[in-house]
Amino acid sequence: MLKGEGLGVRYGKQLPWLFQDLEVALEPGEMVGLTAPSGRGKTTLARVLAGYLRPTAGIVTIDGRPPPTTGYHPVQLIAQHPELAVNPRWRIGRVLAEGVPPAPAVLDALQIDRGWLQRWPHELSGGELQRIAVARALNPQTRYLMADEMTAMLDAATQAQIWHAVTVYAAAHRIGVLVISHDASLISRLCRRVEVLPEPPAICTAAQMDAEPGLRGGH
Amino acid sequence: MLQVQGLQVSFTVYTQGLRQRRLTVITDLDVTVRAGEVVAIVGASGSGKSLLAHAILGILPHNAELGGSISFQGKPLTQARKEALRGRAIALIPQTVAALDPLMPVGEQVRLAALRGGVPAAGAREVVAASFARYGLAPEAARLHPFQVSGGMARRVLVSTAVVGQARLLIADEPTPGLHPEVVTETLGHLRELADGGKAVLMITHDIEAALRVADTVAVFYAGTTVEQAPARDFAGGGEALRHPYTRALWRALPSQGFVPLPGAQPAPDALPPGCLFADRCPLVTAACRVARPPARELRGGTVRCIHA
Structure with missing residues (x-):
């Protein structure tokens, strides 16, 4: 189980907490929705769980142990903008092989044309590139997936296609998925459990948030 | 106000060394926007939505070539006229804050x-x-x-x-993604209000649900072609009133509808099939579909490029 205990983040000692004392738990094979207005720290939480950001307070564990600090991270983050998640100077084939090369069945499920592997990232559309980013994460070493607005930039047909592939793979390989989205109907399609990030502690007023846009995530 | 007919955009690209090749990324794009109207352009990324905006504003890169016709207020929109009108009679609402200085x-x-x-x-x-x-x-x-x-x-x-x-014509490029629902509602409200005030609004989006909340007409792009122009009210029920199989698939793929995935991928610009561009993914495909590109024709108050519609 992926657990976050007493998680808190603030981006400076003088700055208000983005969230505090947060308890998160994600079981293998479970799909959980996470929603909240912009600026509550959804993306920050995903980054903490995936090991990109050390929380100011609290601890993240997988099956009771802290995740490895070197090698492949068992919690993989898929962000909204795939063009920022791949090396622009690598061909797609090399991008895909960066971690654990995905199985051909995964490429088929995501309908990845083998011709794309010879191309550069800028030669693929956003929807095509996001399939590559998803394929890169769907391998036996991935145990949890943080899908942070993973399909917010995509058309409905591509969105349904990617989610269909991810749902089937996650169920078959017991991967826990955190679905972060503003889209309530998408979350209700995918998840039985939905968590809403709480409002920041009262000390952090909306006016302060507006004055410190660095605290706002999501845009 | 704005009429785009049979627009083509192609790029001259270097393949290897000094060898050049023409890559046609938009073929047969049509869209019409009248004063007082919001027209939404929906489609996958890579379908030509943003290139259309660039073509109207005259900001395509220099290796691009334009075909077909664009007219604004009844007169052809030449490059000189685009440069004179953009920021004046034609204005862009950019996608992100990154567009600000x-x-x-x-x-x-x-x-x-x-x-x-x-x-x-x-x-x-x-x-x-x-x-x-x-x-x-x-x-x-x-x-x-x-x-x-x-x-x-x-x-x-x-x-x-x-x-x-x-400005008489406003082009809004992806005005909604990643925004909190309240801000989305507000932004869409602004677009509607501008149209109600007599302006023509062209909204470019991949989000059909957002489009349907304000648009009068929806133009659906696929692989650089307008496959359908439909009144927004036709997006209802199981999509029976829609004309093109791709539009119907898009509608049924919405999480609020069937969430039905559409197999396959949009063809790449350098590998377009000779016939209908949607043929490889279409449930209605027949041999005739693969022979020639279906021309646009009027149907039930909209247009469609499909021989089976």
């Missing part, structure tokens, strides 16, 4: 937009103040730099820069 206070940017849009210098400050008031921005916000405003405020600033002048 990061080093200039937002109020100043709206003022410059007003000057370019034909507002006399003497009255510009008042016009900017009125625009700020109109979009619920506090007067003090004029002094903030782009990094100091929230996502919702940034959207209002961007709308202000586009409408503070005398």
